[in-house]
Every structure is written in C-alpha cells, then in structure tokens.
Amino acid sequence: xxxxxxxxSLGLTPDVELIRTSVFVDEQGFAAVGxxxxxxxxxxxxxxxxxxxxxxxxxxLVQENSTDFRIGRVAILSSxxxxxDGARLMSLMEEKAISLGARKILLxxxxxxxxxxxxxxYSIVSDEYVIHGCPxxxxxxxxx
Ligand SMILES: CC(C)(COP(=O)(O)OP(=O)(O)OC[C@H]1O[C@@H](n2cnc3c(N)ncnc32)[C@H](O)[C@@H]1OP(=O)(O)O)[C@@H](O)C(=O)NCCC(=O)NCCS
Numbered sequence: 428x429x430x431x432x433x434x435x436s437l438g439l440t441p442d443v444e445l446i447r448t449s450v451f452v453d454e455q456g457f458a459a460v461g462x463x464x465x466x467x468x469x470x471x472x473x474x475x476x477x478x479x480x481x482x483x484x485x486x487x488l489v490q491e492n493s494t495d496f497r498i499g500r501v502a503i504l505s506s507x508x509x510x511x512d513g514a515r516l517m518s519l520m521e522e523k524a525i526s527l528g529a530r531k532i533l534l535x536x537x538x539x540x541x542x543x544x545x546x547x548x549y550s551i552v553s554d555e556y557v558i559h560g561c562p563x564x565x566x567x568x569x570x571x
Contacts, residue, residue: 432477433519439468442475442482450502455561462559463500472523473500476516483507484516488524491533494571496524498534517547521570530571538562 436443444464451463467489476484484507487500498520503513524532536544538555544566553565 430479431515432480433516434475434477435523436473436475437469438471439464439473440475443473443485446475446482446485446502446504447500449504451500454505457559457561474516474520474523476503476512476519478507478512484512486516486520488520490527493528494530496527496529496532498524498532501534513543514547521568525570530569532568532570534566535563536566538564541566 451457452459457463472488484503489497549566549568552567
C-alpha cells in the first residue's frame, strides 16, 4: 500500500536540492545558481512529498504580502509523474498557504504545464512571456 508523508522546511534541505536538481537542472537544463536556486531560498518554505519514505516531489511557498502567496519550483521526479502526485503536492501547498492566511495563490507556469495547473483550479492572468528561454504564463487561484 502506498504511504504518503510530507515535510515542510524553512530553506533548502538535501531532498529539496536533490529533486530540484534532477528535474530543473538535469532534465530541463536550467542553470542551478541564480535560477533554480535563488536569493529567496532562506526565507521560503519548501515541501517534500514522500511515497513509502522515498522523496518524489517538491515545491516552494513564498509569502508576497498578507494575503498573496506564490507557489513555485513544483517538481515531481520524472519516473513518478501522471499518478496524481503533482495534484497531491499542490493541495498540500494550498492547505499550508491557507493556514498562513492566504486568500490568493499566484504562480508562474511553464506553458507546457498549463493543463496541469488548470486541473488544479488556476486561471491564466497574463499573456505568455519568456524567462530563462522558456515560455511562461502567470496564473492565479482565489482560496479565501
Ligand atoms: C507538472 C508536474 C508537476 C505534474 O505532476 P504530475 O504528478 O505528473 O501531475 P498529476 O499526475 O497530479 O496530474 C494531475 C492532472 O493534471 C494533468 N497533467 C499533468 N501534467 C500535465 C501537463 N504537462 N499538461 C496537461 N495536463 C497535465 C494530469 O493528466 C492529471 O489530469 P487528470 O486529473 O484528469 O487525470 C510534473 O509534470 C513535473 O514535475 N514536470 C517537470 C517540472 C515542471 O515543469 N514543473 C512546473 C514548473 S512551472
């Protein structure tokens, strides 16, 4: 039987670094320093999702003001995708944000993941733009 747990931490942990590096650096080709890992790390909350004690996914929560929280760095290891774990991770992150007072959650989605975030209840609120060579759109969800 699959057994899930999640652990939150302020700042980076070895498991956050492992998954982010595997997905965003090795798989997607983004630069580690200044892009995948940036100046917000020490003040950000990170979650790691574990299945049967194996780390499979991560994401970052940044508080922008008293009501708006930003989700980012959402990643499920490539071998574990399309099993509902990304949606599970998003729900856990939203619950955490709401517990901290969130009324709105913002994110910048890589355009190829739009369908995923739409299924999680997010709406597009910008035109497409390119950062670090990758098309993105801004998305939001009201949670308050
Ligand atoms: C985006 C990502 C987190 C999704 O994780 P996942 O575990 O595969 O997603 P889930 O299995 O929970 O999918 C939930 C729903 O979204 C859909 N979905 C997942 N990825 C999708 C995609 N890229 N495009 C369209 N729909 C997608 C699933 O089919 C599923 O739909 P269903 O409920 O009708 O079955 C994962 O693909 C990933 O880590 N990608 C690489 C990193 C990345 O690009 N992160 C986003 C940065 S903005």
